[in-house]
Amino acid sequence: xxxxxxxxxxxxxxxxxxxxxxxxxxxxxxxxxxxxxxxxxxxxxxxxxxxxxxxxxxxxxxx
Numbered sequence: 001x002x003x004x005x006x007x008x009x010x011x012x013x014x015x016x017x018x019x020x021x022x023x024x025x026x027x028x029x030x031x032x033x034x035x036x037x038x039x040x041x042x043x044x045x046x047x048x049x050x051x052x053x054x055x056x057x058x059x060x061x062x063x
Contacts (some may be wrong), residue, residue: 019044 019037026035026049038046 017044019047022047 023035023037026047030049030051032054033049033051036048036050037044038048
């Protein structure tokens with residue numbers, strides 16, 4: 001599967017911005033969670049990753 005950034009780079013256009021590689025790293029290996037990009041003045045200023053761990057087969061209610 002090819003991303004737009006990869007397609008653009010192979011077409012001879014400008015390389016991807018540095019923050020895009022950071023987002024790729026944050027997403028890699030993430031099974032459940034959120035990657036959040038914070039933008040100020042039309043620029044990426046912060047990237048956050050929140051990962052959740054799901055435990056199969058356990059009940060939430062104590063019995």
